[in-house]
């Protein structure tokens with residue numbers, strides 16, 4: 099998944115008092131790390147045309163970012179670090195957001211998500227059912243946005259932001275795939291930080307100002 103990951107960021111924004119842009123990075127934390135580790139040659143991916151109906155990515159080695167055990171560990175570490183800035187409740191929300199990445203990846207990935215190390219791989223493979231995968235992705239994103247928009251100063255721009263995100267997701271599926279894994283990782287990394295910056299701007303202009311108070 100890509101934009102579906104942001105559903106929990108929107109949904110949990112008020113619960114923990116953590117800024118939306120931080121939660122945008124939290125839900126993609128393991129993918130940010132994955133992008134860096136792919137560029138460093140530590141985790142591995144190959145591009146195989148038609149690998150799934152939605153993407154050419156054969157993610158055959160990613161034990162440090164996308165195994166369940168690694169995801170739980172990152173959730174605990176990042177949540178703990180976050181608690182120094184946003185308090186215990188904020189830290190818990192950040193941890194949940196980090197772990198949500200793996201849980202939301204589970205239905206769409208083919209069996210490439212290891213439970214431990216690089217073994218016992220799971221994934222329900224909805225990427226081979228692109229329409230269902232897209233509807234699920236949109237549902238998770240829009241469900242979170244609906245919760246967030248209730249308390250926003252201006253609702254329409256928030257919904258427009260969500261529709262733009264879905265547009266980016268859709269364009270990813272129709273544009274030609276990147277030429278190399280490194281290029282793909284760089285594009286992914288750029289989009290995670292770009293969307294976090296956009297979330298900062300959208301929240302500052304149209305979100306609820308009281309939400310940014312540290313609790």
Ligand SMILES: [Zn+2]
Nearest residue numbers: 128129199203
């Ligand atoms: Zn991922």
